[in-house]
Amino acid sequence: MSAHEHDHASSHGDHHGPKNPPRVFTAVLIALLILTFITVGASYVNFGSDSVNVVIALTIATIKASLVALFFMHLKYDKPVNALIAVSGFLFLGLFLLFPLIDFESRMDADDPAYQSKPAAIAPTAPAAPQH
Amino acid sequence: MSMTVVDTPGHGHHGHDPNQQHHFASMAQQFDSAKIGMWLFLATEILLFGGLFVGYGIMQGQHAEAFKSAHHHLDKRLGFLNTVVLLVSSWTMVMAVYSASVNKRKATVILLIITLLCAGTFMVVKYFEYSHKIHDGLLPGKYFSYKGPHLERERMFFSFYFMMTGLHGIHVLLGMVAISWLIFRANRGDFSSSWYTPVDLVGLYWHLVDLIWIYLFPLLYLIQ
Numbered sequence: 001m002s003a004h005e006h007d008h009a010s011s012h013g014d015h016h017g018p019k020n021p022p023r024v025f026t027a028v029l030i031a032l033l034i035l036t037f038i039t040v041g042a043s044y045v046n047f048g049s050d051s052v053n054v055v056i057a058l059t060i061a062t063i064k065a066s067l068v069a070l071f072f073m074h075l076k077y078d079k080p081v082n083a084l085i086a087v088s089g090f091l092f093l094g095l096f097l098l099f100p101l102i103d104f105e106s107r108m109d110a111d112d113p114a115y116q117s118k119p120a121a122i123a124p125t126a127p128a129a130p131q132h
Numbered sequence: 133m134s135m136t137v138v139d140t141p142g143h144g145h146h147g148h149d150p151n152q153q154h155h156f157a158s159m160a161q162q163f164d165s166a167k168i169g170m171w172l173f174l175a176t177e178i179l180l181f182g183g184l185f186v187g188y189g190i191m192q193g194q195h196a197e198a199f200k201s202a203h204h205h206l207d208k209r210l211g212f213l214n215t216v217v218l219l220v221s222s223w224t225m226v227m228a229v230y231s232a233s234v235n236k237r238k239a240t241v242i243l244l245i246i247t248l249l250c251a252g253t254f255m256v257v258k259y260f261e262y263s264h265k266i267h268d269g270l271l272p273g274k275y276f277s278y279k280g281p282h283l284e285r286e287r288m289f290f291s292f293y294f295m296m297t298g299l300h301g302i303h304v305l306l307g308m309v310a311i312s313w314l315i316f317r318a319n320r321g322d323f324s325s326s327w328y329t330p331v332d333l334v335g336l337y338w339h340l341v342d343l344i345w346i347y348l349f350p351l352l353y354l355i356q
């Protein structure tokens with residue numbers, strides 16, 4: 001098995017690509033351009049909430065990025081170790097994003113007067129009086 | 133271990149490919165090792181840009197109105213143009229890698245030159261975008277001096293805009309240096325089907341630069 005791989009690789013510089021690379025790469029380029037048009041078009045449409053628009057834009061971006069990684073960066077045809085490295089890079093990026101998000105989402109807004117611990121500084125009259 | 137490379141005339145008199153370094157068992161092993169090294173570098177690049185993306189994501193969530201208002205100063209059409217330019221350059225790059233791998237020297241050189249021209253076009257468009265923003269005072273943090281109506285946190289958007297597109301732009305410039313070096317070597321006939329590792333690795337780098345732009349474009353130009 002390994003001897004076979006070795007023979008094959010030594011004669012072709014380890015090129016494990018699609019059967020007709022120019023055709024596949026061109027098809028991928030066309031798909032990428034169409035997706036770019038779609039994402040620009042979608043940005044003019046209001047899908048109800050801002051976050052829906054962001055999710056749509058990032059989903060399209062991720063499809064495009066996957067096409068680039070799988071075909072242009074050869075991950076589909078490469079040794080799996082390279083894909084493993086790429087995916088782990090993104091997994092760690094996910095962790096990187098997750099912890100600050102937890103922090104920010106669970107934090108009180110320091111500027112909001114409702115959370116001010118010293119109302120006396122704002123309202124000098126009777127600190128115990130309820131403000132409604 | 134006998135290794136004969138028949139398709140490179142003038143080479144192969146030493147019992148192995150002259151491009152094979154002695155600490156590698158075979159050309160294939162050498163190529164795979166180089167690729168793993170490149171991918172490890174690319175993973176660090178993902179995390180380098182990742183810091184900016186995470187910061188942008190959180191601050192956009194905190195100051196959604198200001199970021200939305202600030203992004204109207206960016207020209208979607210120019211962002212779209214640059215996206216198309218980079219996608220096309222990624223295609224010419226992958227075609228150059230393929231051409232090098234099948235001994236098409238002339239095609240490799242021409243495709244690399246088109247890739248370089250696309251990269252140059254990207255930077256020229258970026259130059260016009262930057263000079264327009266500098267003229268309007270749409271600058272990061274304390275340098276923000278825009279006179280028109282704006283929200284306080286818009287300056288933060290431009291901090292992210294300039295740092296993210298700036299770091300990306302530096303990568304494009306470094307890519308142009310690397311591609312120029314490839315053009316020189318490809319034209320000299322250094323690459324063949326048995327050894328085209330530099331073309332492949334610079335190709336991977338170039339696609340990563342494209343991949344990062346794929347995310348930068350919607351996040352900066354298209355947030356609604």
